[in-house]
Amino acid sequence: MATLGLIEYKDASPEVRAVYDDIMATRKVDWINNFWKALAHDPATLKRTWEDIKQIMAPGALDPLTKELVYVAISVSNQCNYCIASHTAGARKKGMTDAMFKELMAVVGMANETNRLSAGYQIEIDEQFKG
Amino acid sequence: MATLGLIEYKDASPEVRAVYDDIMATRKVDWINNFWKALAHDPATLKRTWEDIKQIMAPGALDPLTKELVYVAISVSNQCNYCIASHTAGARKKGMTDAMFKELMAVVGMANETNRLSAGYQIEIDEQFKG
Amino acid sequence: MATLGLIEYKDASPEVRAVYDDIMATRKVDWINNFWKALAHDPATLKRTWEDIKQIMAPGALDPLTKELVYVAISVSNQCNYCIASHTAGARKKGMTDAMFKELMAVVGMANETNRLSAGYQIEIDEQFKG
Amino acid sequence: MATLGLIEYKDASPEVRAVYDDIMATRKVDWINNFWKALAHDPATLKRTWEDIKQIMAPGALDPLTKELVYVAISVSNQCNYCIASHTAGARKKGMTDAMFKELMAVVGMANETNRLSAGYQIEIDEQFKG
């Protein structure tokens, strides 16, 4: 189980509850997932992490689904099991279809493959790719 | 320099030239970047890798720009300098603006951060996220 | 379960028991954790790994708690679940408080984030940072 | 060179200059390193990243040198060359001696080794290490 345990809403301080409330309101959900309940042991990190994610994942030059797909891709590449599960669910909620998921996995696999071929062959950067 | 050197078009076998030609035709460019010139030492790998990439990066449920953004994201996460340079250039050609690049980097950074927070706090997967 | 199974003290060879005894004496504990019981299938690796750890983790220019915090940090960054669990327990035993743990996780997360921002923006090393 | 180039102080917007000023004041230096000059293309990320680092790296339950040593350790483990150079310099400024650096590297190497031994032997977490 989580190192420090999980802090449920009913047991949370007003400071933590305010973050929980904002997470639920922003995401239009009525529950808090374990990641935040664990971080709640460190209210400063809870607040900072949530506010950073809220800012970064908001619609901008990239739409929220694209950002979530990238999040899944990185989590898969890093073998972070919790993150894969939570962000795959999050991406589905934002509109990721099975077809998108499957293409995403193919790209992640391919990129990890060619990243190693490039390194192993000790390939130098083409002049055309420099600044 | 590349471990086995680079094979230029003029020195390439017909088998390798056929791949080079297809790369240039598919990408609408008139040159071949070093990655392929190095892989050309292994024609089977050259052909397989190019055909895989061509299949995977083609338009589908995800558009080509989204796929290229994911490719950049993985390359950055893996610290593959050649891949970062080449795929950043590739993404720009497919329409990545400066604003998109900057948001992409923010997501990649954030995902790498929370991937570690999840692991470090030993967080269990919520029932809601399970298949 | 462990690939080769676990070798309990009562079933261990004198060579393995000698390492087990030294681990328990050095760490002032009365049990052996699974890592060593698995490595015991390879007595040379068991002995070498234990002696390396004993040398490296001993007090020196860095105190044992600082070294253990670094060990936790690397294990978290690498998503090694066994190592996170065992070294978090080890760090607590050496004096890591909840407050230290939480700050440590924040640093690990942050470093993983900026490591990717540096790579993605293809930042060159400042002259001032060169040897 | 950096993907988007570097923004020097004289060319920076008031918003960016405010961050630059705070970095120099906080760190008691009279120059800005390339990391920040590159991030300055994205003022929101520049500001957020700096404020996060300032908060996270401040003295707390862990002293600033310990935090910086962890930052170096993660950067080394991730093979981030820019980060290794900049944070090694940063750690020296905060008091890291040659002896500390050498012990730190030994711990980072050892942790990366045993992280793989644990995974490869498929070792299960001991009951004693669970929550």
Place this chain on the structure above:
Amino acid sequence: MATLGLIEYKDASPEVRAVYDDIMATRKVDWINNFWKALAHDPATLKRTWEDIKQIMAPGALDPLTKELVYVAISVSNQCNYCIASHTAGARKKGMTDAMFKELMAVVGMANETNRLSAGYQIEIDEQFKG
């Protein structure tokens, strides 16, 4: 459980069954492991991945056991639990003895250690090692 579930032979399309049949014939086994049953949701990826593996893992300048040992080594280094379990089993089937496994793990651990020492000490490539 697997994100999209597993496709059993009896429920598979003729296209998928053809791949399953080839896997069983090539490997001389009478069952299909979960990796392929999950990929079967994406028949193009199933077919491409199987054909790539079949080509790459076939006898060549390197024998099949050596290739499988490398596969185990990478999976261990990447902390991919499914891959460690499946490829360790695969390597045993191809002739990996306990003694080989133990030496392999020692090399993987050592390489991960010195990879970090090299990075941390910021060591430049010797002229003798260049091209």
Place this chain on the structure above:
Amino acid sequence: MATLGLIEYKDASPEVRAVYDDIMATRKVDWINNFWKALAHDPATLKRTWEDIKQIMAPGALDPLTKELVYVAISVSNQCNYCIASHTAGARKKGMTDAMFKELMAVVGMANETNRLSAGYQIEIDEQFKG
């Protein structure tokens, strides 16, 4: 350049020279590569690392070339440029042909790809693969 500089044979202490001599004798070479010259700033780590490598890389159940191929594979997977250059040279010296190198790279690329497909599809370990 290397963080602490390089220690040449003529400037080395007797303790360091003894290691240098053993490296040259064991490897049948008449020079020392930068890795060891950098580690020489930490004689205990120099000695321990060399003795570990000497033990681990010696002929055993696996032959020295197979071990060196695994070392190259891990270094490539980890994007360690120094290690890729030095161990590729080392593997050639032990008999790695161009054909072997190319097949090795293909396996490393493939393993990195399927490691991510396994993680992304959240595939559970088959009963048949369990201990």
